[in-house]
Amino acid sequence: MTLLAVERIKLFSTRSPWWCMALALGLMVGFAALVSASASNAGELSVPMSQFGFTFALAVILVLATLSVTTEYRFNTIRTTFQAVPSRTSALLAKTTVVAFVSGVLGLIAAFGSVGIAMLIQPDANLALNSEADWRQVAGTGLITFFAAVVAISAGILIRHTAGAVSLLLAYSLVAENLVQLIPSIGRDIHQWLPFNVANRFLTGNPDLAQVVDGPGSSTSTLAPWAALAYFAGFAIVMLVIAIVTAKKRDA
Incomplete structure (x- = not known):
């Protein structure tokens, strides 16, 4: 518990996490407000549409989680931590x-806040969470941001440099996964198993790209939604294990 308290103090004692949290929340709720205000009638608005800003908020959360590690390497405070704690x-x-817990709670607040602001702007819209899919789309955001933060922390531990880690994560999650589909013959098959594509499968629950799905991008994965979450969680855990083993073998 002492280690958890120390990490909590370190996380909230600097400005960057606060700015990142405010930006992630503002982006997701702000896009929900924009989409709701732009709808010509209440019938056009849906629960997935209220989550339109998820991708942008996720990008900021990835930055937040990465900074929590790379900042310590930048200022060499990680060396003091490893000296004070015998077990890395x-x-x-x-x-x-x-960091993952904070990211998960932040994702949850942003998701429900987006639904809330949409209800305020379009009170006649059908935004009630009446199905398992609706609950997964909104409440499931917290689970995805939790495990996404684990992936980002792992990347930060492995790369140790803020610019490199942030650039890699954003380029991969926002661009590279989609570009894989352009590889002749095998691109689409590979894309089905890429982690952030699979994470979207859990949220959207619909692999049929012919159907219009607003909010988090439609997924080409064919896994069942909860199997998709387990896959993404497994990927995050494997990344963390690799990062910890690497950190133990090299100098701080």
């Missing part, structure tokens, strides 16, 4: 737990 595994797991 414990220290890194504590950091991961705190």
Whole structure:
């Protein structure tokens, strides 16, 4: 518990996490307000449409999680942490737990806040969470941001440089996965198993790209939604294990 308290203090004692949290929340709720205000009538608005800003908020959360690690490497405070805590595994797991929990709660607040602002702007719209798919689309955002933060922390531990880690994560999650589909013959098959594409499968629950789905991008994955979440969680855990093993073998 002491390690968790220390990591909580370190996370909230600097300005960048606060700015990132405010930006992620503002982007997701702001896009929901924009989409709701732009709808010509209440019938056009749906629960998935209220989550239109998820991709942008996720990008900011990835930056937040990465900075929580790379900032320590930049200012060499990670060296002090490893000297104070005999087990690097414990220290890194504590950091991961705190940052991932904060990211998950932030994603949850942003998702429900988006639905809330949409209801305020379009009170006659059908935005009630009446199905498992609706609940997964909104409440499931917290689970995806939780595990996405684990992936970002792992990348930060492995790369250690803010610019490199942030650039890699954003380029991969926003651009590279979609570009894989352009590879002749095997591109679409590979894309089905890429982690952020699979994460969208959990949220949208619909692999049929012929159907218009607003909010988080439609997924080409054919996994069942909860199997998709398990896959994404497994990927995050594997990344974290690799990062911790690497951190233990090299100098701080």
